[in-house]
Amino acid sequence: MRGASTRLFLLAELASRGEAHGHELRREAALGRAEMWSEVGIGSIYSTLRRMAEEGLLRVVRSEREGAMPERTVYALTAEGRKELSVLRAAMLREVVVGTDPFDLALACSADVPVQELRDVVTDRLSTLRVRISELEHLRISAGPHLDERDHLLFEHLLIRLRADIDWHEGLFAVFERKRNND
Template identity: 50%
Template sequence: MNPTRLFILGALSKRGPMHGHQLRRDARLDRAELWSQVKPGSLYGALHRLEAEGLIRPLRTERDGALPARTVYEITPEGDRELKALRDEALSDVGIRPDPFDLALAVSGDLPPELLRGYLLDRIAALRAHASRFDHERDRRWPDQSPTDDLIVEHATMRVHTEIAWHEKVLATVERLAGTAHRETGDTPRPEATSTD
């Protein structure tokens, strides 16, 4: 499921015809990058792909003063069908994706404890920065914010706080995790051979 396609088609269906700059502004106002994988900079390329697929069509071109001309798009009937399919897929799919960090942790038994601790502390600091941003956004309303928007921000906030708690649990076990590569494989450092001359 492509979240950028879902965002564009959903916005055009809900708010009516728009040009790329309006979609980008709406993505920033809705803070889509906080709670989805939609990046405002990716919207223009996606608009051209959706047009090529017949899911949206140009309605008119607008020019405001000295600004460049902007193409206003509307959703097509085929785009409306695609929107419903994408929405159904997203609502049905339980998207708990594996975190590459888990795999890296599984093969990190040879790392010195202080190095692993450093990685964890850096990750916890980054997660706390995310949590702080979510907490700030939750206290700041944006235009047309709905109860659904409140729930979405709360969901993102709860997820990041859970990540912080798990990382802190791993941090508390760093000493036990260190050197597990040797224990798990049965390899133990061998003393150097001594000469019997």
């Protein structure tokens, strides 16, 4: 999924911009916090651009160098790239993904872990989730003037998912509390 997300992001950015070099696209992904609400692989942007150019989805417009900066390859979308953008976007708009959390497997394998230790882990996770929500709310407020309606919706979706995770962890904590009180 990560590879498809990176491809979709790059194709959409190039469709919007007309042309850009990898550094601009990587910067946009980082500034837009694409990793918060998607599986865009910021570290794989350059290799994905090269691969899509080899596949005929992008064309190299030119190479440019400013001052002592490294040479940068400027890409633009091809007609095939526009088709690929439409296909990827349509597929991802319809796909429903429920992510997995390594915690779930570890919890399923924790029959021999003392209840107090599990309570402590859940307490730490709750704290981390609450901090994450606070950070996102602060980021949304500070970035507010630069966000469009879709950005606000994406923030809200992520916050709702984190709040649901908090609810689930609080329920788990209550189970451990009852178990501890019965022991």
